Structures are given as C-alpha cells and as structure tokens.
Amino acid sequence: MTKHTITPPSAAILGDAHTCGCGARLDGRMAAELHAAETGQCTVCLGSAEEQVAPGLDRGCTACAATGRRREQMVWQLAHAEAEQVITVSVVREVVAGFDGPFHLSEIADAVRDGLGLPAGRLPVGPRVRDVLLGLQAAGEITMLSAPDELLDGADVVLYRDPRWQRAGTLGSGL
Numbered sequence: 001m002t003k004h005t006i007t008p009p010s011a012a013i014l015g016d017a018h019t020c021g022c023g024a025r026l027d028g029r030m031a032a033e034l035h036a037a038e039t040g041q042c043t044v045c046l047g048s049a050e051e052q053v054a055p056g057l058d059r060g061c062t063a064c065a066a067t068g069r070r071r072e073q074m075v076w077q078l079a080h081a082e083a084e085q086v087i088t089v090s091v092v093r094e095v096v097a098g099f100d101g102p103f104h105l106s107e108i109a110d111a112v113r114d115g116l117g118l119p120a121g122r123l124p125v126g127p128r129v130r131d132v133l134l135g136l137q138a139a140g141e142i143t144m145l146s147a148p149d150e151l152l153d154g155a156d157v158v159l160y161r162d163p164r165w166q167r168a169g170t171l172g173s174g175l
Helices: 029-038 070-086 089-097 105-116 125-138
Strands: 018-020 050-054 057-060 142-144 150-152 157-159 164-167
Touching: 018 029, 070 125, 089 105, 089 125, 089 164, 105 125, 125 142
Parallel strands: none
Antiparallel strands: 050 057, 142 164, 150 157
C-alpha cells in the first residue's frame, strides 16, 4: 500500500513543488489538493490533520476534524451546510434579543442548541453562531466587548476564546 503524505514546499520559492510520499511531484497548491482528493486525504490540510492559523501556530484541521481524511472532511462540510440552513440569522437574533446585558458566544450557542433541540455534536453550532454574531456585529446590531485573549503575529492576528458581545441598544445599561 502506497503511503500518501503530501509535504508543502519548504520555502515560497518559484518552482518549488509539493511532494507526496508516493513520489508524485505536485506543482502548486491546486495540484496538491487534487492529489489529496484522489487519495482520500483532506484537501485543506493535505492529509496532515493540522492547519497553520498563523506563523508558528498550528491547530487541528477544522475542515476534517483533525483526521486528515477526505471522508470526514465531506461529512463536516455537509454538517456546516446543514447548520447554515437550520441556524438562521433570525434564530440567533431572537436568542440575542432575550439578553439585556452582555453575553458570551458559548451562552448564545447553548441557547440556540437547546432551543432547536439539537444534541451536542450533531451540528457545528458554535462556529455557525459565531459567524452569525460577527455578521450582526458588522451590521451594527451588537458590539463586541471582549479584548483578544491572545495576540498572534503582533496585533495583526488575534484569538478570542469565548468573546462577549452586547446588543447595541443596551450598551449603557449593562456595564
């Protein structure tokens, strides 16, 4: 059985290519992703099960649930698509309306999960709720109150573990 381990180029030098344990030379990211798909590996992490969030910060690949496998990636992508259909902006907006003061992402995600009767682990509720909350923030409906938990790569990349927001109309009353 051939082992397929795709390795990215060691430096971003023109002409460098991804390589695979099977001996394939893969010119460019697109060729590496195609080879990964053909060999049953995740096309995001190329089978490594890790993704680089920022220089020097790796974490388990969120596209394949840190398995490195294509099947899990497809299941996860379908779950994200289903979450978008079930967890709508209006559902999250309704839950947020029930909070007079500040609220954490985890509180809203738990309330949405409970309100929709979703078992834990059934859908990626937290990531979907986070995306909707960021959209509400961009629209000016809510305001983030949290400072970043971690600065990565200076102030250019920041990490929030469980951010806190507040509805824009209640800002004066909850602090």
